[in-house]
Amino acid sequence: MSATARTSAAGVPVPLRPAFQPPPPVRRRMWGRIGVELAWIAGMLALYNIGRYIAKHHVGPAFDNAMQIWDFERWMRIPSEQAIQSTLMQAWPWGVEVANSYYATMHFPVTIVFLVWMFVRRPDYYLWIRRTLVILTSAALVGHLAFPLAPPRMLPELGFVDTGILYDMSVYGADGANSLANQYAAMPSLHVAWAALVAVGLIVSTQTWWRWFWMIHPAITLAVVVVTANHYWLDGIIGLVLLAIALAVTIRARPQRRAAAAAAAEADRDAAEADREADVADRDADEASETHPASDADVPSGDSDGLVPATPATVPDTPATVPDTPAAVPDTPATVPDTPATSLDTPELQR
Numbered sequence: 237m238s239a240t241a242r243t244s245a246a247g248v249p250v251p252l253r254p255a256f257q258p259p260p261p262v263r264r265r266m267w268g269r270i271g272v273e274l275a276w277i278a279g280m281l282a283l284y285n286i287g288r289y290i291a292k293h294h295v296g297p298a299f300d301n302a303m304q305i306w307d308f309e310r311w312m313r314i315p316s317e318q319a320i321q322s323t324l325m326q327a328w329p330w331g332v333e334v335a336n337s338y339y340a341t342m343h344f345p346v347t348i349v350f351l352v353w354m355f356v357r358r359p360d361y362y363l364w365i366r367r368t369l370v371i372l373t374s375a376a377l378v379g380h381l382a383f384p385l386a387p388p389r390m391l392p393e394l395g396f397v398d399t400g401i402l403y404d405m406s407v408y409g410a411d412g413a414n415s416l417a418n419q420y421a422a423m424p425s426l427h428v429a430w431a432a433l434v435a436v437g438l439i440v441s442t443q444t445w446w447r448w449f450w451m452i453h454p455a456i457t458l459a460v461v462v463v464t465a466n467h468y469w470l471d472g473i474i475g476l477v478l479l480a481i482a483l484a485v486t487i488r489a490r491p492q493r494r495a496a497a498a499a500a501a502e503a504d505r506d507a508a509e510a511d512r513e514a515d516v517a518d519r520d521a522d523e524a525s526e527t528h529p530a531s532d533a534d535v536p537s538g539d540s541d542g543l544v545p546a547t548p549a550t551v552p553d554t555p556a557t558v559p560d561t562p563a564a565v566p567d568t569p570a571t572v573p574d575t576p577a578t579s580l581d582t583p584e585l586q587r
Contacts (some may be wrong), residue, residue: 427474
């Protein structure tokens with residue numbers, strides 16, 4: 237902790253004081269906000285676990301829906317996920333392994349770091365991002381329960397390969413028994429939706445020219461979930477549609493209209509800081525005056541009401557003695573005739 241030294245108006249050094257720290261109410265509000273955010277996270281995890289428990293009873297419908305999605309994509313002429321995976325595994329096997337590592341390690345860490353950064357560095361945007369994330373995730377959980385869907389990696393009969401098992405980097409396990417994730421929650425893809433939300437939040441809340449490169453993150457995530465056979469193309473598309481709806485719902489929470497309020501709050505904080513510094517300076521001056529009181533000679537004559545009439549009261553006494561001085565003047569010439577009177581007795585005058 238740094239400290240700053242001050243010098244009072246009388247030139248007396250004041251003991252070092254700790255540098256400015258937020259007052260206790262501010263720290264309490266900060267911890268309160270952190271507690272609220274942790275409560276939100278705990279609630280979302282609990283809701284997700286409830287959905288995972290319910291989805292255990294939807295295994296049959298999950299595989300039926302998977303075949304429907306597969307047939308619908310072929311009808312829409314969407315490129316086959318199996319053909320893309322098979323081609324890349326033959327031509328670029330280490331690239332598929334890298335994609336599998338990306339899928340296993342980037343989803344939650346990137347999202348958590350993004351939320352912490354927004355909370356600390358962009359608090360005005362954090363509320364908007366958190367609301368969007370809650371609405372997006374809640375809508376996705378409803379979709380997972382209403383439309384359970386087995387991922388492509390569970391369909392080896394269509395030629396898909398579970399790259400997580402192949403490269404021993406599966407986040408679900410061989411049968412998903414040791415995983416907290418819902419095995420039948422492919423529709424929509426939260427991997428793609430959350431990655432897109434990270435890109436949108438960083439693009440909107442920053443001003444650097446390279447912020448648009450954050451769009452690479454959701455693009456790579458979409459390619460990764462397809463290559464690793466964890467999602468269909470439609471899973472990512474539906475996830476982006478839900479994100480667009482969540483952003484539309486929370487559009488008023490964006491801090492654009494609160495820019496003036498933020499500027500006013502900043503001005504208020506500056507004013508409060510200036511007032512605190514003025515109070516400290518006044519207190520230092522008071523302490524210095526109490527430690528070194530001024531002497532009577534240092535006090536100006538006009539500072540005390542009792543001394544003002546006393547000073548002119550002595551002024552008439554000085555001219556009152558002036559007439560006494562000329563009163564003695566005639567006595568001096570009065571002796572002058574005595575001098576020539578004695579001069580007649582000299583011999584020169586007798587002759």
